[in-house]
């Protein structure tokens with residue numbers, strides 16, 4: 133069962149090999165792309181940019197705090213700008229917010245949002261601080277010189293004019309006021325505030341002893357003192373609130389989150405780089421293996437191709453040789469099928485074919501076709517006396533010599549034994565045909581020697597003819613039979629002569645002047661006497677009489 137399952141799976145895999153190979157290539161490519169993208173998760177440049185932005189943000193925040201401190205102490209000669217860092221900090225904030233999602237860390241994103249809130253709160257508090265600070269700063273700057281100026285006044289002419297106890301008291305009061313205000317500025321407290329209020333009351337109470345100019349200066353000192361009393365706690369409260377915003381703490385947290393998430397991402401990237409390297413190695417091995425297989429396949433294909441080519445060439449050559457052989461054999465066979473091997477004349481088969489065509493042509497042209505059936509006389513005696521080889525030689529001689537008497541377009545066939553047939557086409561007159569018969573008879577009789585032996589042969593010829601459509605309708609077999617019968621009649625009539633079949637057809641001018649069956653007498657008188665036999669089939673009585 134298991135084996136069958138394995139076999140089935142194996143055959144399925146073999147059938148779907150191309151599909152599976154394509155699928156494998158797609159999967160391997162997808163894995164490669166995945167690994168590559170995992171190694172490119174975050175650009176190291178992004179990381180360093182983020183860290184640089186953080187550093188700059190921290191620096192600007194610290195500068196901002198320093199400016200606040202300068203404004204707090206009021207010592208700087210130039211009034212510190214409390215919003216100069218803000219535009220740049222806003223830009224950096226936006227960059228950090230953009231970079232946070234790249235880390236994939238939620239904590240970093242949250243820290244970023246906290247920093248944004250802290251920045252906003254700090255900005256509002258600093259704005260409030262900046263609104264109050266100038267008056268406090270002015271009062272603080274004004275106080276010490278104003279007190280010194282007042283003291284100079286009362287130690288001069290003014291002091292000489294005013295009652296001495298007032299001058300001494302004011303001087304003492306001013307000293308106490310300056311000391312307490314400066315202490316209050318450093319560490320404001322309600323107790324100190326009450327005491328300063330008391331001092332201010334004393335200062336105001338002594339105004340009656342001085343000139344209006346000095347009183348104005350005393351009022352100015354009192355006003356500045358009151359501003360310090362009012363603004364210093366308020367400013368300290370704002371500073372505390374600004375400190376409570378804790379932008380530096382949030383910044384630290386954000387930096388840590390960024391560092392941690394970047395480290396995580398970089399570690400992961402490192403890990404995937406390792407995977408990618410290993411996977412690339414595996415792909416290279418696979419590629420090399422495929423290359424080797426491909427090379428081997430190409431080599432095998434090359435060898436098979438060369439063998440096929442060689443086999444093809446051999447096959448083509450053999451086919452060509454065989455075809456030539458077959459053609460030669462076919463020509464030979466064709467010749468054998470159409471010719472008599474002894475005499476080289478056409479045989480019965482070819483004769484009937486030629487006769488068929490001749491009759492068809494006669495039909496078309498209304499011409500006359502003549503058949504002369506020749507059977508040798510006395511041939512058996514040659515065989516019996518001089519042997520078969522001499523007989524063969526006689527047959528060949530007859531064939532050659534009769535052929536020589538005929539026109540090129542006439543045909544001479546050997547049917548077998550000592551039987552020959554002449555086929556004449558387009559015979560214009562009966563006389564012409566008879567002339568040929570006489571020539572043939574004479575030619576055969578003139579053969580008196582063969583192979584050094586004296587022989588004596590003659591021939592009996594039966595003549596049949598067919599004309600035009602009527603003749604063709606009778607057919608070649610009938611014409612042959614008629615010639616054969618006429619030949620038989622010639623034999624019967626004494627041999628060495630020809631007999632014309634009574635069914636013979638001639639051109640109009642020949643009919644019916646001549647009798648239908650004629651026995652042509654041989655030229656020589658001796659043989660006239662020999663033709664005394666009766667006619668056979670197809671010969672008339674009248675003809676037989678004439679022969680006789």
Ligand SMILES: Nc1nc2c(ncn2[C@@H]2O[C@H](COP(=O)(O)OP(=O)(O)OP(=O)(O)O)[C@@H](O)[C@H]2O)c(=O)[nH]1
Nearest residue numbers: 508509510511512513515520521523524548549550
């Ligand atoms: N040499 C030789 N003899 C053949 C061949 N074919 C047939 N014969 C012989 O030819 C002879 C023909 O016999 P006949 O036609 O009766 O002989 P014939 O002496 O001519 O007699 P008639 O035809 O009656 O005049 C036979 O003896 C056959 O054996 C052949 O190819 N070569």
